[in-house]
Amino acid sequence: MAAYHLGSMNRFASAAGVLIDRIRINTITRQEREGRVAWIKRRRPAARLILGFANGFFHLATAPLRALADPLLWQRWEVESFNILHAPEFHAFSPEPASAEADELPGVNLTIHLDGGTITPLMAAAAGRELHRAHQCHCPQFNGLWSHGDPHLGNFIYDDRTNRARLIDFEVMHLQALPAKERHSDDLLIFLQDMAGRIRSEAWMPCAEAFLKAYANPELTGLLLEKLKAPRWGFARLWWIVRLSYISGREWRVRFEKLRCAIQSGSCSPDNPSAAHDPSGFLIITQSSTG
Numbered sequence: 001m002a003a004y005h006l007g008s009m010n011r012f013a014s015a016a017g018v019l020i021d022r023i024r025i026n027t028i029t030r031q032e033r034e035g036r037v038a039w040i041k042r043r044r045p046a047a048r049l050i051l052g053f054a055n056g057f058f059h060l061a062t063a064p065l066r067a068l069a070d071p072l073l074w075q076r077w078e079v080e081s082f083n084i085l086h087a088p089e090f091h092a093f094s095p096e097p098a099s100a101e102a103d104e105l106p107g108v109n110l111t112i113h114l115d116g117g118t119i120t121p122l123m124a125a126a127a128g129r130e131l132h133r134a135h136q137c138h139c140p141q142f143n144g145l146w147s148h149g150d151p152h153l154g155n156f157i158y159d160d161r162t163n164r165a166r167l168i169d170f171e172v173m174h175l176q177a178l179p180a181k182e183r184h185s186d187d188l189l190i191f192l193q194d195m196a197g198r199i200r201s202e203a204w205m206p207c208a209e210a211f212l213k214a215y216a217n218p219e220l221t222g223l224l225l226e227k228l229k230a231p232r233w234g235f236a237r238l239w240w241i242v243r244l245s246y247i248s249g250r251e252w253r254v255r256f257e258k259l260r261c262a263i264q265s266g267s268c269s270p271d272n273p274s275a276a277h278d279p280s281g282f283l284i285i286t287q288s289s290t291g
Contacts, residue, residue: 025050025171030104037104040095041078043071061239064186065149065172065179071098074171077141078102079200081170084137084146105166107159114153114198126165127156127191128214134167135184142176149174149182152194185223189214190243192224196255197245204255209268221263228256 025047029040051069058066068074078100082092092102110127113119131151139146148155149172156165174183192208199207212221230252231237244252262268 003258017058038101039104040099043074043098044122047193057235057239061235063236063239064178064182065174067172074098075100075172078142078170080144081148082168085134085167102168105159105168106161107157107164107166108166109154110156110158111152111154112164113158114195117200117203119153119195119199119203119207120207122163123158123165124195124207124211125214126158126163127153128161128211128216129192130156130165130167131187132215132217133187135180135187141173142180142183143148145180145184147180148187151187151191153191154194168258181220181223184196184217185220188212188224189227192228192259193243194240194245195254201251201255205258205262207290208255208259209262211262212268213270218269221268225263230256230262256291 025044026042028042031038031040048069050073051067054067055069057063068077075094075098079092079094079102082100082102086092086103086105090098090103090105095101096244110119110123113123131148135145135147135215137146138144148167148170150169151167154171155167157168158165174186178186191211194210195207196204212224215221230240259268
């Protein structure tokens, strides 16, 4: 009976994932004018209903986040988050109701490298540095430190010329009552789940360790020891499976157990915290290249 129930849950997760992949809550266009390239997102009329259902699922799954179904709340969060993280070099603004426009960031999103089998520890480290930098920014909505809520690899733009990653796409928010440490450790988990579900087996540990070393916060990394254990049943487990892109249970258990051992052994701790927090990573590169 238990095996049948688990099989049913996995089939339901797969079907839900296909549905989610087909949902487009925004229209997205790229425009160039006066030498400036920008991306414009506009909410579709049906988005509010769809995101309402999504929030019902998040509640059942005890996920610590909510989708911003209200167009005005989303617009404000999208624009303010972009500007908190990227101004004054890049800007976002609200050209009209239920829309957001943002400067194009240099590079490509990391999911292209992840799915193409070309992601490297250098790229994962760049994402870790960016997430650490973002987590130090003050956010009025939280009256404290900022967090993303959905930092999967597709929400990082990586510029290989500068070895710099930048965060994009602010469609969800963590629950505002959560303390910063809980929100930040959840961001770390989301990145690792997404990477674990799609990366080549031999690349998993080098990239995961590089990400956590570059994030360079052993206290938060330690909180992952419990978070890397999957829920045993229910909608919480279903959400875990979705986050892992439906990789086999045996495979993700092996991958996360290796990572937990690495965290406990200290091999995910930063070699040089001041270098790890340099956004470009050049201090790290220089140090490693000189032995």
